[in-house]
Amino acid sequence: MIARSVVLGATGATMLCVPTAAQAADQVRFASDVFVERFVSTPGGGTARILERADRLTPGDRVIFIVNWTAARARTFTVTNPMPRAIAFQRSGDGDEEVSVDGGRSWGTLGDLQVRDGDGNLRLASPEDVTHLRWRVPGTRGSGQLTYRGVVR
Template sequence: MLKQTARAMIGSITMMPLVALAATAPTPLSINRALAPRPARVRLASDVFVERFESAPGGRMARVLERAEQLHPGDRLIFVVNWTSNETGDFTVMNPLPHTVAFQSSTDANEEVSVDGGRTWGPLPTLLVRDAGGIWRRAAPDDVTHVRWRVPGRRAATGAGQITYRGVVR
């Protein structure tokens, strides 16, 4: 199961809604252009790395990132989402968390999480979940099902960026 999860997470590329091309005078070139794929407004590319610490010279510890090929319970993961945008408008990046991974943290202050499959969103400390006994409690990182970030137009104007977040294999 963990190997299937790793395969699903590795190399996943998502495209956001496409932007329509402006119409031009009907010429053979414009007909060909109309048949060509339309440029994506935002492109996302994801990678997953396993974070390990190994002994280094001088008694230090070295941080090593390896592509996630095989996952084991307790592995610390770093998810990297690279985005490129050819427009300056706001957009949202959303990633579901595999059920075999517990959310840990993000590097972006614009992060919001969901603990109910993406129906409601907010900062983790503001969310509630109902436990097995029907009692409401504050949501914990283990409850997170989805992570999202709103990228404001001023930031999108740079044309590219990166968002990272951490998880642990259950």
């Protein structure tokens, strides 16, 4: 079997997770990173977890997205991230996100959303159906971090 690779330039990996703030865009700054999670054998038969910058992705790679935010003023804002088509959503770090399975037109928790299967029948949405993620950040000043995981399709 031939492994297919997705090659990303220096800014390509960062572009996979460019967040948008629905409010207070001039008061909130974002910095995003994308890492590939790998496990390697260690002496003595153990396993170590390694995070590497995502310069080259191969189907099956586990990817971790990190969005850091800094708010200059205490003001509620919303962070919305599209899921790249090449990545199947797995879970977030805190589980407080809302998700969309229709390109951002409607939102809810994963357990409440439905999609149509190939035969037109409704079924519960799965993590792989997620097209967008959204977090509501309460009125706070300072900084924070949002993380979520996916797998390269």
